[in-house]
Amino acid sequence: WIQSRTGTEFVSVSTDGSICWWDARKLGTGPMDKMFLGNDDGSNADESDQKDETSENKQGLSTLFGGTSLEYRTDAGATKYLVGTEQGT
Numbered sequence: 001w002i003q004s005r006t007g008t009e010f011v012s013v014s015t016d017g018s019i020c021w022w023d024a025r026k027l028g029t030g031p032m033d034k035m036f037l038g039n040d041d042g043s044n045a046d047e048s049d050q051k052d053e054t055s056e057n058k059q060g061l062s063t064l065f066g067g068t069s070l071e072y073r074t075d076a077g078a079t080k081y082l083v084g085t086e087q088g089t
Contacts, residue, residue, distance in 0.1 A: 003074050013037075013067030013083055037065040037083060 002009050008024040009032075017038060020031035038061030069084035 013070040015066035017064030017066055037067055039063040
């Protein structure tokens, strides 16, 4: 659970490389926001902005990292998270 006005929001991390922000009152509609853990080393040949939701790598990252743990501390700030990954990065 994260600090929010409503007290109903939480964050999850997944081994598919995604971090999702949720509202417990609206779980049926999916996450409120989504971000992918990865590295963009500039090796992508296609520089165009693709909005294809079926592609595995939606942010144009060359490598996705699977998240296994998530730490959130209110004293560190509302937007700072520490995420452990399968790759150790």
